[in-house]
Amino acid sequence: MAHFIKTLIKSGEYFDSITLMVVTKKIKELKNILDAAIVMGTLENRKILKASGLYVDEFNIAPENDLLISIKGENQKITEEALIKLDEILVDVKKRKNSSKDEFYFSIAQAKKELKEANIALISVSGKYAALEAMKALNIGMNIMLFSDNVSLAEELSLKKYAASKDLLVMGPDCGTCIIGGVPLGFANKVSSGDIGIVGASGTGTQEVTTLITNFGGGISHAIGTGGRDVGQDIGGITFLSALKLLIEDEKTKTILLVSKPPHVDVLAKIGELAKKTTKKVIACFLGAQKSQVEKYNMIYAKTLEEGAIKALEISLNRDSIFGALEIPAIKMNSKQRFLRGLFSGGTFAFETQLILGGESIKDIYSNLKVVTSTLLDDPHQSMKNTIIDLGADEFTQGRPHPMIDYTLRNERIFKEAKDPEVACLYLDLVLGFGSNKNPINEFLPTLQKVRKEIKDLIVICTVTGTDGDSQNKKEIVANLKAMDVIVPRSNAAGAFLCANILKQIGRGENE
Amino acid sequence: MNNLLKDKPRIINIGIMDFYRDLKLNQALALHVDWRPPLVNDPELKKKLFLNLDIINAANKVAITKILAARPTLIGMDSAINVIPKMEKNLILHAGPPVTWDRMCGPMKGAVLGALIYEGKAANIIESEKLIIEGKIKFAPCHEHSCVGPMAGIISPSMPVFIIENLEHKNKSFTTMNEGLGKVLRYGAYDTPVIERLRWMGDVLYPVLRDAIQSSGGIDLKSIIAQALHMGDEVHNRNRAGTSLFYRQITPFILKTSKSNQNAIDVLNFINGNDHFFLNLSMAQAKASLDAGRDVKHSSLLTVMSRNGTDFGIQLSGTGNKWFVGKALVPDALYFPGFTKADANPDIGDSAITETAGLGGFAMAASPAIVQFVGGKSEDATNFTLKMYEITESENNIYQIPYLNFRGTPTGIDVLKVVEKNILPVINTGVAHKNPGIGQVGAGVLSAPIEPFINAYQEFIKSL
Numbered sequence: 001m002a003h004f005i006k007t008l009i010k011s012g013e014y015f016d017s018i019t020l021m022v023v024t025k026k027i028k029e030l031k032n033i034l035d036a037a038i039v040m041g042t043l044e045n046r047k048i049l050k051a052s053g054l055y056v057d058e059f060n061i062a063p064e065n066d067l068l069i070s071i072k073g074e075n076q077k078i079t080e081e082a083l084i085k086l087d088e089i090l091v092d093v094k095k096r097k098n099s100s101k102d103e104f105y106f107s108i109a110q111a112k113k114e115l116k117e118a119n120i121a122l123i124s125v126s127g128k129y130a131a132l133e134a135m136k137a138l139n140i141g142m143n144i145m146l147f148s149d150n151v152s153l154a155e156e157l158s159l160k161k162y163a164a165s166k167d168l169l170v171m172g173p174d175c176g177t178c179i180i181g182g183v184p185l186g187f188a189n190k191v192s193s194g195d196i197g198i199v200g201a202s203g204t205g206t207q208e209v210t211t212l213i214t215n216f217g218g219g220i221s222h223a224i225g226t227g228g229r230d231v232g233q234d235i236g237g238i239t240f241l242s243a244l245k246l247l248i249e250d251e252k253t254k255t256i257l258l259v260s261k262p263p264h265v266d267v268l269a270k271i272g273e274l275a276k277k278t279t280k281k282v283i284a285c286f287l288g289a290q291k292s293q294v295e296k297y298n299m300i301y302a303k304t305l306e307e308g309a310i311k312a313l314e315i316s317l318n319r320d321s322i323f324g325a326l327e328i329p330a331i332k333m334n335s336k337q338r339f340l341r342g343l344f345s346g347g348t349f350a351f352e353t354q355l356i357l358g359g360e361s362i363k364d365i366y367s368n369l370k371v372v373t374s375t376l377l378d379d380p381h382q383s384m385k386n387t388i389i390d391l392g393a394d395e396f397t398q399g400r401p402h403p404m405i406d407y408t409l410r411n412e413r414i415f416k417e418a419k420d421p422e423v424a425c426l427y428l429d430l431v432l433g434f435g436s437n438k439n440p441i442n443e444f445l446p447t448l449q450k451v452r453k454e455i456k457d458l459i460v461i462c463t464v465t466g467t468d469g470d471s472q473n474k475k476e477i478v479a480n481l482k483a484m485d486v487i488v489p490r491s492n493a494a495g496a497f498l499c500a501n502i503l504k505q506i507g508r509g510e511n512e
Numbered sequence: 513m514n515n516l517l518k519d520k521p522r523i524i525n526i527g528i529m530d531f532y533r534d535l536k537l538n539q540a541l542a543l544h545v546d547w548r549p550p551l552v553n554d555p556e557l558k559k560k561l562f563l564n565l566d567i568i569n570a571a572n573k574v575a576i577t578k579i580l581a582a583r584p585t586l587i588g589m590d591s592a593i594n595v596i597p598k599m600e601k602n603l604i605l606h607a608g609p610p611v612t613w614d615r616m617c618g619p620m621k622g623a624v625l626g627a628l629i630y631e632g633k634a635a636n637i638i639e640s641e642k643l644i645i646e647g648k649i650k651f652a653p654c655h656e657h658s659c660v661g662p663m664a665g666i667i668s669p670s671m672p673v674f675i676i677e678n679l680e681h682k683n684k685s686f687t688t689m690n691e692g693l694g695k696v697l698r699y700g701a702y703d704t705p706v707i708e709r710l711r712w713m714g715d716v717l718y719p720v721l722r723d724a725i726q727s728s729g730g731i732d733l734k735s736i737i738a739q740a741l742h743m744g745d746e747v748h749n750r751n752r753a754g755t756s757l758f759y760r761q762i763t764p765f766i767l768k769t770s771k772s773n774q775n776a777i778d779v780l781n782f783i784n785g786n787d788h789f790f791l792n793l794s795m796a797q798a799k800a801s802l803d804a805g806r807d808v809k810h811s812s813l814l815t816v817m818s819r820n821g822t823d824f825g826i827q828l829s830g831t832g833n834k835w836f837v838g839k840a841l842v843p844d845a846l847y848f849p850g851f852t853k854a855d856a857n858p859d860i861g862d863s864a865i866t867e868t869a870g871l872g873g874f875a876m877a878a879s880p881a882i883v884q885f886v887g888g889k890s891e892d893a894t895n896f897t898l899k900m901y902e903i904t905e906s907e908n909n910i911y912q913i914p915y916l917n918f919r920g921t922p923t924g925i926d927v928l929k930v931v932e933k934n935i936l937p938v939i940n941t942g943v944a945h946k947n948p949g950i951g952q953v954g955a956g957v958l959s960a961p962i963e964p965f966i967n968a969y970q971e972f973i974k975s976l
Contacts, residue, residue, distance in 0.1 A: 011961070011962060012936065012961075012962055014548040014934065016527065016528060016529065018528055018529070018530060040549075063551075063962075064549075064553075065548075065549060065551060065934065065962070104546070104895055105524075105546065106545065106899055106902040106933060106935060107545060107902055107933060108524055108526060108545055110545075110902060111524045111543040111544075111545050115522055115543050117519070118523065119515070119516060119519055119522055120522070121523070121526060122525045122526070122527075122531055122535075123527055124525075124528040125526055125549075126549065128553065129553070133526055133547070137524070137526075142524070143516050147527070147528070148527070167513065167514050168514060180516065180521045181517065181520060183521045183523070183538055184534070185521075185523070186531060222517055242514070246513075246514060246516060247517075249517075252517075405530075434531075434534035434537070434538075435528075435530065435531055435534060471537075
């Protein structure tokens with residue numbers, strides 16, 4: 001098809017990636033515009049431009065702080081009009097930014113002068129700059145929630161050591177979720193207030209347990225994130241241990257729930273020593289850990305996130321009654337359809353799903369996030385047999401927003417997997433709450449509608465992590481999903497067990 | 513013990529703005545930082561910088577102390593050739609960093625041609641151009657001769673100039689008298705009325721003012737500017753108060769010394785009729801103050817920001833006379849009826865010396881009368897000034913902004929802060945037509961280009 005590409009470099013203009021994502025979308029929605037990219041000129045973004053055929057040689061000389069614009073339309077006139085429209089939109093964005101007085105700060109130090117009692121810096125700038133900003137905030141006595149990823153292990157360690165020397169906490173890097181004193185930070189949900197305190201080395205894990213606790217009638221005192229690497233040998237649990245101590249001291253917290261991958265043995269021992277000393281009950285949901293490792297330190301063992309949430313609520317349910325409710329749907333499939341494809345925006349869901357599948361003796365599991373039960377994919381963009389993908393992994397997020405915010409990449413992948421004749425079942429997650437995409441009804445559900453329209457015989461399972469208090473309207477989303485014959489399990493664990501049962505049934509040849 | 517869980521969470525958000533919006537939705541106490549990535553991200557340079565921070569901070573303290581202590585005073589007038597250091601008979605000084613004739617923009621070429629006619633070296637512009645092409649005329653930046661000039665900034669040997677002395681450090685600066693608006697030499701006009709006005713300025717205005725200034729014993733420019741800021745000037749794009757204050761101070765001395773009553777009337781009417789008469793003095797006092805802060809080893813403060821209509825150049829205290837240049841930008845200004853951005857010449861003039869000294873765009877919050885240039889709301893003007901505190905070493909000890917509770921203006925631009933925070937200096941400016949002789953077509957605010965700052969940053973750190 002005939003087309004015309006118009007490009008422009010704007011010097012000295014900076015916009016964050018999410019703002020640019022929204023702006024790009026507006027341009028793409030214009031009539032007769034085929035494609036568009038409006039991005040900062042970082043190396044990663046240049047790769048994306050090249051891959052989509054929107055790169056031109058003029059971009060070579062532009063420094064990485066320049067705004068690169070590339071618009072592809074059906075003819076020259078249309079692209080030029082789109083460029084004018086883009087200018088209007090960008091001016092509008094800037095005006096909105098400048099006209100609101102309370103948003104007018106240029107540095108952490110300046111903001112801190114204004115809000116002297118500020119005690120948390122929520123940092124989500126691009127990874128290569130994040131450590132420096134965190135150091136500045138630590139210097140002026142602030143705790144850090146470091147949402148940014150792509151921060152090096154060495155930087156993490158030096159930040160955490162420095163923070164510890166000043167009795168401050170560095171929550172992160174790559175810390176998605178915190179709830180401090182009822183205030184949700186980053187990706188978090190509108191949860192009920194209560195007496196369960198959480199230390200989470202996993203953002204989605206924390207979202208899962210806090211929403212389940214809320215949905216089951218309980219409440220949260222605080223949820224402190226640590227970042228996934230904190231409990232490893234290198235960092236030695238600096239933040240995890242401090243956070244646990246804070247919760248032990250905290251008057252509002254009666255029960256403590258720990259959510260993490262299995263900590264390094266030395267870290268686990270230190271956690272255990274703290275748990276032994278306190279009179280508060282400590283539930284350890286260390287996904288993949290052995291029961292005995294946890295019980296050795298008088299902690300209560302939880303195998304899955306759901307079990308952790310339930311144990312924390314001191315409600316004992318036996319396994320059958322938890323999982324029995326989900327029946328395998330009777331959908332006709334042909335004999336080629338044999339495999340599961342799990343496409344997750346939450347890394348912990350990808351992790352927990354693999355553990356559960358492995359625990360249920362499912363074979364041939366591949367993933368970009370290797371666990372003991374799976375094999376690492378050579379190419380994360382190419383699925384094999386039963387594949388579980390974490391779309392929040394670094395290789396998918398460099399230079400673009402997290403998949404909980406920007407569904408584009410996953411929507412494309414969902415459709416690709418659905419068309420694969422060997423696929424029997426899709427397992428997806430949808431994480432609601434603050435920080436996440438505000439409008440999944442218009443930006444996520446249409447993909448599933450398209451899947452349903454074009455591919456008939458396919459089991460689709462999708463968890464919805466959130467509470468009725470979240471702004472995205474969970475009730476309506478769940479109703480819409482069910483209307484499309486999408487199964488909505490109440491937790492990721494429940495969904496993973498269902499997937500395992502479906503795969504077992506296929507293995508027995510019961511689907512024909 | 514960390515009070516994180518005991519205190520109410522109060523958050524500063526840096527990065528994704530949606531996180532801030534969500535915090536506000538939850539009624540949390542939060543502020544948002546409009547963060548930008550640094551202009552240069554070179555770990556090697558950063559490391560070297562880090563190791564030298566103490567030395568640089570100490571040097572910057574020395575430089576800013578000198579700049580703030582300067583006492584620029586108007587002490588007299590004379591012909592350029594008599595007083596400007598290393599001035600020569602065939603030398604023309606111009607605004608901005610060095611530029612050759614072939615790269616000069618329209619308005620600057622026009623002004624040079626006119627100046628040669630004014631000097632009597634040529635009868636018309638054809639002869640003027642011939643002299644230049646034959647290589648008989650030399651060019652040099654005003655800044656390299658302790659001078660400053662608005663727009664084209666042309667100073668030729670026989671032009672009368674104001675002499676400003678920094679009484680504290682004894683250095684001097686020089687500048688021409690402001691011609692007024694309309695068709696004027698500094699915008700590149702060179703026709704007969706322009707040359708005639710210049711001759712009148714030389715024959716009448718100059719001797720009257722020279723005698724009056726001498727009789728006054730010197731006029732304290734710092735005090736005039738401090739008052740003008742309280743009266744709504746930022747002394748770059750608005751000089752109404754400064755001109756009025758100067759007029760008030762000089763009038764008795766003009767009346768006292770002028771030999772002709774008619775000349776006194778004409779001179780007073782000329783000053784009274786030109787709201788920008790004070791601009792050149794405002795610029796020269798900035799120059800005299802900043803030159804006091806020159807050549808402080810390891811200081812990263814700017815001593816010059818200047819444009820010649822082709823290039824934008826800066827100089828740092830710690831790197832002496834070295835220019836760091838980049839392409840001058842065309843301002844997004846408010847244009848007079850009948851003109852658009854397409855008519856505009858790229859940014860031109862030494863007048864950005866006022867911003868370098870903490871005035872002009874940096875003192876925007878003092879000048880609500882001209883906020884149309886920055887968006888129309890006085891809040892916008894305040895925001896411009898607040899932003900500049902982020903890239904300056906200090907707050908001015910004399911120049912204050914009433915609206916900010918008499919906070920000193922942001923003074924002493926630090927190239928390191930500019931690059932690290934990715935906040936570029938704002939400059940208030942008039943806009944010249946790109947063709948000579950048409951004059952001013954608009955006014956507005958623009959940000960300095962990034963290249964000179966990136967170059968200066970890299971060179972400065974390498975020189976440590």
